Amino acid sequence: MPLTLATWNINSVRLRLPIVRRFIGEYQPDIVCLQETKCPDDQFPTADLRALGYEHIVVNGQKGYHGVAVLSRLPIASVERGLFCRHGHSRHLAVTLGEAAGSASGLTIHNFYVPAGGDEPDPEINDKFAHKLHFLDCMEAAPGNGTLRSQRAVLVGDLNIAPLETDVWSHKALLSVVSHTPVEVERFGRVMRAGAWIDAMRQCIPAEQKLYTWWSYRSPDWAAADKGRRLDHVWVSQDLGAAVDDIRVIKEARGWDRPSDHVPVLATLQL
Structure with a gap:
């Protein structure tokens, strides 16, 4: 059966x-997996979203910041909230779908919102960056303690790291910019290897091709600058x-009325 799954940092639902x-x-x-x-x-606007056909909704939110949610048309058999954040932020939610997801063992979906990390890529002087690295360390350790299951599982979300040179508009210009620094990219790779995860986006879209999901609000013409x-x-x-089977980045959503900076x-x- 085909299952379509969306991930979107909505920047205030x-x-x-x-x-x-x-x-x-x-x-x-x-x-639909939402972050921020x-x-x-x-x-949370549960009634509005149920009216759109999502009878099964799980949220992990907090006032004014962070927060993740999963909207599902299929029944949810179980819910987990991993302890990945030392500051207690609402940044993770996992749901397991039942047999309706095409298997007796179900399907687990992890929804993450990794800390952005602030502006200075130095954990000694920037606690936000230190927090980000710690969060990633916790994600790396999770498969060993069973928190982050990686059998019949999907992991989605705003991971706040662009790992490949083709994942940013300029590798050279962004090497010292938070989200593309070597220390973050190295941590990103360690998390992937720890869970033996496959980068589904790059499985469908060649690594040689430029691929973006975020454009800054600071650009007066995000589409032209790209x-x-x-x-x-x-x-x-x-x-x-x-x-x-397919991955699509809905780039046009960046140009919708009052958009998120993510698409x-x-x-x-x-399945």
Whole structure:
């Protein structure tokens, strides 16, 4: 069966609800994973999103900052919230779908919002960067303690790292800019290897091709400048590598009314 799954840093779900409705109306994904929802659980627009066909909604939010949510048309059998953040931020949510996801063992979906890391790539003088590296270290260690399962699993979210030279508009210009520094890219690779994850986006879109999911609000004409970065990711476990049928970056969403600075990434799996 085909399963369509979207990941999107929405940068305030209540503020961007009109474009969430637009995206869902145009693309009809089975699962939507949102990051940076920026609202406590009791203020999440659950009723509005259920009206769009997502009967099963799980949120992990906090007032004004961070927050992740999973919207599903399929039943959710179980929910986990991993302890990846030393500051207690709401940055992870995992749901396991039942047999409706095409297998008796179900399918686990991890939704992450990795800390951005501030402006200075030095953990000695920038605690935000130190926090980011610590968070990644916790993600790397997680497969060993069972928290981050990687069998019949998908990991998506705003991981706030653009690992490849073709994931940024200029490798040379961004080598010392947070999100593309060598220390972050090295940590990113360690997390992937620890869980034996497959980069589904680059499995479908050649690594030689420029690929972005984020364009800064600071650019007066983001489309003309096209100075983007691939900060949003879709990983799959080894047993799902052959199931990845298609990956689409919905670039036009960056030009919608009152947009997020990130755009949705839509993955199709044949389960």
